[in-house]
Amino acid sequence: MKKIDKNKLILGIAAPVLAIVAALAITSVIILATGKDPIHAYLVMADFGSKSDSQVWIINKAVPYYLSALAVAIGFRMNLFNIGVDGQYRIAAFFAAVVGGALTLPGFLQIPIIIIVAMLVGSVWAGIAGLLKTTRGVSEVITTIMLNAIAAAVIGYFLQDGRLAVKDGNLFHTPNLPASSHFFTIPTQPAPLDGFLVIAVVVGFVYWFVLNRTRFGFDLRTVGQSESAAEAGGVSVQRMIVTSMLLSGAAAGLIGMPTLLGSSYNYGTDFPIGIGFTGIAIALLGRNHPLGMAAAALLWGFLERTGTQLEFEDYQQEIVGVMQGVIVLCVVVAYELVRRYGLRLQQRQVGAELAAQARKTEKAEVSS
Amino acid sequence: MELRGITKRFPGVVANHDIDITIHRGTVHALVGENGAGKSTLMKILYGMQKPDEGTIRIDGDQVSFHSPADAIARGIGMVHQHFMLADNLTVLENVVLGGEKLHGIGAKARAEILKISDRYGLGVRPDVLVEDLGVADRQRVEILKVLYRGARTLILDEPTAVLVPQEVDALFDNLRELKAEGLTVIFISHKLGEVLSVADDITVIRRGTTVASVVPGETTPKQLAELMVGSELPSPQTRESTVTDVKMLQVEGLRLTTADAEGVERTVLEDVSLTIHKGEVLGIAGVEGNGQAELVEAIMGMRDPDGGTITLDGIDISHLPTRTRREDGIGYIPEDRHRHGLLLEAPLWENRILGHVTQKPNAKGRLLDLKAARADTERIVAEYDVRTPGIEVTAASLSGGNQQKLIFGREMSHHPKLLIAAHPTRGVDVGAQAQIWDQIRTARHEGLAVLLISADLDELIGLSDGLRVMYRGRLVADADPATITPEELGSAMTGAASGHLTHSDNDSAAEQEPRSSQEGESE
Numbered sequence: 001m002k003k004i005d006k007n008k009l010i011l012g013i014a015a016p017v018l019a020i021v022a023a024l025a026i027t028s029v030i031i032l033a034t035g036k037d038p039i040h041a042y043l044v045m046a047d048f049g050s051k052s053d054s055q056v057w058i059i060n061k062a063v064p065y066y067l068s069a070l071a072v073a074i075g076f077r078m079n080l081f082n083i084g085v086d087g088q089y090r091i092a093a094f095f096a097a098v099v100g101g102a103l104t105l106p107g108f109l110q111i112p113i114i115i116i117v118a119m120l121v122g123s124v125w126a127g128i129a130g131l132l133k134t135t136r137g138v139s140e141v142i143t144t145i146m147l148n149a150i151a152a153a154v155i156g157y158f159l160q161d162g163r164l165a166v167k168d169g170n171l172f173h174t175p176n177l178p179a180s181s182h183f184f185t186i187p188t189q190p191a192p193l194d195g196f197l198v199i200a201v202v203v204g205f206v207y208w209f210v211l212n213r214t215r216f217g218f219d220l221r222t223v224g225q226s227e228s229a230a231e232a233g234g235v236s237v238q239r240m241i242v243t244s245m246l247l248s249g250a251a252a253g254l255i256g257m258p259t260l261l262g263s264s265y266n267y268g269t270d271f272p273i274g275i276g277f278t279g280i281a282i283a284l285l286g287r288n289h290p291l292g293m294a295a296a297a298l299l300w301g302f303l304e305r306t307g308t309q310l311e312f313e314d315y316q317q318e319i320v321g322v323m324q325g326v327i328v329l330c331v332v333v334a335y336e337l338v339r340r341y342g343l344r345l346q347q348r349q350v351g352a353e354l355a356a357q358a359r360k361t362e363k364a365e366v367s368s
Numbered sequence: 369m370e371l372r373g374i375t376k377r378f379p380g381v382v383a384n385h386d387i388d389i390t391i392h393r394g395t396v397h398a399l400v401g402e403n404g405a406g407k408s409t410l411m412k413i414l415y416g417m418q419k420p421d422e423g424t425i426r427i428d429g430d431q432v433s434f435h436s437p438a439d440a441i442a443r444g445i446g447m448v449h450q451h452f453m454l455a456d457n458l459t460v461l462e463n464v465v466l467g468g469e470k471l472h473g474i475g476a477k478a479r480a481e482i483l484k485i486s487d488r489y490g491l492g493v494r495p496d497v498l499v500e501d502l503g504v505a506d507r508q509r510v511e512i513l514k515v516l517y518r519g520a521r522t523l524i525l526d527e528p529t530a531v532l533v534p535q536e537v538d539a540l541f542d543n544l545r546e547l548k549a550e551g552l553t554v555i556f557i558s559h560k561l562g563e564v565l566s567v568a569d570d571i572t573v574i575r576r577g578t579t580v581a582s583v584v585p586g587e588t589t590p591k592q593l594a595e596l597m598v599g600s601e602l603p604s605p606q607t608r609e610s611t612v613t614d615v616k617m618l619q620v621e622g623l624r625l626t627t628a629d630a631e632g633v634e635r636t637v638l639e640d641v642s643l644t645i646h647k648g649e650v651l652g653i654a655g656v657e658g659n660g661q662a663e664l665v666e667a668i669m670g671m672r673d674p675d676g677g678t679i680t681l682d683g684i685d686i687s688h689l690p691t692r693t694r695r696e697d698g699i700g701y702i703p704e705d706r707h708r709h710g711l712l713l714e715a716p717l718w719e720n721r722i723l724g725h726v727t728q729k730p731n732a733k734g735r736l737l738d739l740k741a742a743r744a745d746t747e748r749i750v751a752e753y754d755v756r757t758p759g760i761e762v763t764a765a766s767l768s769g770g771n772q773q774k775l776i777f778g779r780e781m782s783h784h785p786k787l788l789i790a791a792h793p794t795r796g797v798d799v800g801a802q803a804q805i806w807d808q809i810r811t812a813r814h815e816g817l818a819v820l821l822i823s824a825d826l827d828e829l830i831g832l833s834d835g836l837r838v839m840y841r842g843r844l845v846a847d848a849d850p851a852t853i854t855p856e857e858l859g860s861a862m863t864g865a866a867s868g869h870l871t872h873s874d875n876d877s878a879a880e881q882e883p884r885s886s887q888e889g890e891s892e
Contacts, residue, residue, distance in 0.1 A: 213736055213739070214735055214736055215727060215732050218719075218722060218726050218737055222712060226708065229710065229711060229712055231709075232669065232691070232724065233691075233723045234670075234692030234693075234724060234726075234727075346762060346766045349758075350758055353758040354757075354758065
C-alpha cells in the first residue's frame with residue numbers, strides 16, 4: 001500500500017517537472033534559433049528573479065493570479081470550463097469600485113462591503129452562464145466568453161465622464177475610494193507585501209477544505225468525475241452546475257480586490273485585464289491543487305518579472321510569453337500522459353499483489 | 369490451429385498462463401470458463417489485439433506472430449465482438465464494405481458478394497437496410513457477414529449469445545452449423561454450458577487463466593463441465609421457501625414516461641406500468657434489453673421524472689422526489705452499468721464507498737465528511753463482502769469486475785435498504801462472486817428486503833424471483849410463476865410472441881397465446 005502512495009506522490013510531481021523540463025528545452029531551441037544563448041538568458045532570469053525587490057514584486061503579482069486560478073479551478077473540478085473569469089472579475093471590480101467610491105464608512109465596514117459587492121457581482125455574472133447551461137443547454141464555454149465581451153461593453157459604457165466615472169487627464173476612472181478602504185500591507189523590505197496575500201491563503205484553504213472535507217465538495221467532485229454516477233448517487237447535477245458557477249464567480253470577484261484596495265483605489269481604463277485567462281493557465285499548471293496553483297502563480301510572476309530584464313540583455317521580451325505558452329501546452333500533454341501511465345501502473349500493481357496473495361493462500365492450502 | 373504455452377501478464381487479476389489448445393479445421397470449438405477466467409484475453413491474443421509474453425501460435429503448422437488484427441485477418445481469422453462494431457446510420461452494405469473497400473468495391477460487385485455469402489451460409493442479410501432498423505440478432509449476422517466478407521476461415525465469437533433470447537440462439541447455432549459444414553472453423557466463447565454442449569464439437573475449459581481440460585460434448589454433462597469451470601460445485605440461484613409478506617413496499621401504478629430523441633420526437637418508453645413488490649419479495653423483470661427496463665429503474669430511482677402514474681415506497685409517494693431523498697428513504701441501487709452509474713473509476717475505494725450515500729452515516733457528520741469513519745467502514749465492507757484488493761486507497765478502476773460489484777453491493781446493503789433495485793447484479797461477475805451476491809440477496813430478502821431484479825440471465829431471474837413479469841416495448845405484457853416456467857417459455861414472451869399469464873405446458877407450445885394484433889398496432 002505504501003508503495004502505491006509513494007508512486008502517487010512521485011507521479012504527482014513528475015507531471016509538472018516533466019512539463020517544465022520539456023518547456024525549457026523547447027524554449028532553448030527557440031532562443032537558439034534567434035541566435036542568442038539560452039543558458040545566459042536563464043542565468044539572467046534566475047539572478048534577477050532572486051533579488052529581494054523582485055521577490056516582493058513576484059509575490060504581490062502572484063496574489064491575484066492565485067485567486068484567479070482558484071476561481072477557474074472551482075469550475076474545472078466540476079468539469080466546467082469557466083473561461084469568463086476575466087469578465088467576471090472586471091465587472092465585479094468595477095461595481096465594487098463604484099460602490100466603494102460612493103460610501104465613506106469606517107474601514108472595518110467599508111472594506112468588507114466592497115469585497116462582498118465584488119463577490120456578488122462576480123457570481124451573478126457567472127451565474128448567468130450557469131443558468132443558461134441548465135435551462136437552455138448552452139455550453140458554458142460559449143456563454144462565458146461572450147459575457148466577457150458584454151462585461152467589457154458595460155464597463156466601457158459606464159466608464160465615462162458624467163456616468164459613473166470622472167475624467168483624470170487622459171484617463172477615466174471611478175471616484176477614488178476613501179482612505180479608510182485602503183487595505184493593510186505587510187511591512188517588508190524593500191517594498192511592502194500586499195495584505196491580500198492573507199486573504200488569498202485563506203481562500204486557498206477554504207477551497208481545499210470545502211472540496212475535500214465537506215459533503216458539498218464531495219458532490220461537486222463527483223459531478224466532475226462522472227456526471228452519470230453523480231446523478232445515480234443523488235446529486236442534482238443541474239443545481240450543482242449553477243452553484244459552482246456562482247462560487248467560481250464569487251472567487252473571481254476577489255481577483256481585482258488587491259489592485260483596487262491596495263494600489264489603484266479606483267477602477268479606471270488602465271485597470272489590469274487578462275488575469276482571468278492567466279488563471280486558466282495557472283490552474284492547469286497547478287493541477288487544481290491549492291498548493292500546486294500557488295507554486296504556479298509564483299512561477300508566472302517570476303517569468304513576468306524576469307522577462308523585463310531580458311530586454312536589457314538584448315533578448316526579445318516576447319520570449320517570456322512564448323515560454324508561458326509552451327509551459328501550458330507541455331503541462332496539458334504531460335498530465336494526460338502521466339495520468340494514463342499512473343492508472344496502468346496501479347492496475348498492474350494491484351494485479352501483481354493479488355496474484356501474490358492468491359499464490360500464498362494456495363500454498364497454505366496445499367501444505368495444510 | 370495450435371496454441372502452446374501462451375502466457376500473458378496483464379493488468380487486472382487474471383493473467384493467462386500456459387494455455388494449450390488445439391483447434392481442428394471445420395469444427396466448432398467452444399472455450400468455456402467463468403467470467404474473468406481469461407477467455408477474452410486469450411481471444412484478443414489470437415486476434416492480434418494483444419501480444420502474448422510467451423508461447424507460440426501455429427496455424428496449419430506455420431508459426432505465426434500477430435502484431436495487429438490486420439495480421440490476423442490476413443491469416444483468415446476474424447472476430448465477432450461481444451459489443452457490435454457497426455455504424456447505426458449506415459446500411460448493411462455500407463457497414464460491410466467499410467474498411468474493406470479494396471476487396472470488391474462499394475457497388476454492385478460488393479452487393480453481389482454479400483448476397484452470395486448470405487445465401488451460402490443462410491444468414492438472410494438484406495444489404496440495403498439501415499443498421500439502426502435491425503434487431504440484435506440481425507446485427508449479429510451482419511457482424512458475422514462482415515468477417516466472412518474479409519475472407520475469414522476461422523471465426524471467433526465472443527459471448528455471442530449474451531444478448532440473444534433462446535429462440536435467436538437456436539437460429540445462430542443453425543448458422544454456425546452451416547459455417548462448419550462449409551469447412552470453416554468457429555471458436556465460440558461462452559460460459560453458458562447448455563449452449564456449449566449443444567453446438568460445440570470440442571470444448572476447452574479455462575480456469576484462472578489456464579486450460580484445465582479438453583472434453584467432447586458426448587462424454588460430459590453440464591454438471592461436470594461446471595465443476596471443471598469453477599473447480600467445485602456450481603452454485604444455483606434457487607430460492608428455497610417463500611418469504612413474501614403482505615406488506616407492500618413498492619407500488620408503481622400506471623407509470624408513464626416519454627423521452628424526446630435527438631430529433632425532438634417524443635417517444636413513449638414506459639406505458640401503463642403497474643407493479644407491487646412486498647416486503648421479502650423478489651420481483652424479476654424479464655425482457656430483451658432496450659424494452660424499457662432501464663427507464664423503469666431510472667424512474668424509480670428518480671433520475672427521470674415520470675409523465676404520469678405514481679410510485680409509492682413504504683406508504684410514501686415518491687413519484688417526484690429527488691434521487692437523494694429516495695436513497696435516504698431506503699432504496700439501494702445496483703446499476704446496470706456500474707462504470708457509468710455505480711463507481712468513480714479514478715477515485716479510491718473509500719471515496720466510492722461514500723458515493724451515493726454522502727449524507728448518511730458513517731460517511732458524514734453534519735455537513736462535513738467523516739473520512740475516518742468512511743475509511744474504516746470501507747475496510748469493513750472489503751472484509752465482509754470479500755472484495756479482493758490490496759487496500760482501500762487503490763482506484764476502483766484497478767479492481768476486477770466482480771470485485772467492483774461486490775464493493776457496490778456491500779455499499780448499498782450497508783445502509784439497510786427497504787428496496788433494492790438490482791439491475792443485472794451478476795453481469796460480468798465471476799461465479800464465486802455471483803454465488804455470494806445471490807446468497808446475500810436471499811438473506812436480505814429473508815430479513816424483509818424487497819427486491820426489483822432485472823436480468824438478462826433467465827436462469828438467475830427464474831431462480832431468484834418470487835414473481836416474474838415480462839417487459840416488452842415499455843409495457844409489462846406478461847407474468848409468470850418462476851416455480852414452473854422455463855427459460856424458453858419466458859423467451860417467447862420477451863420477443864412479444866406471447867402475453868398475459870404464462871403457464872408452463874409440457875408440449876413445447878409454451879404459453880397461452882393471446883391475440884396481439886390490437887396491441888401491436890398501437891405500439892408501432
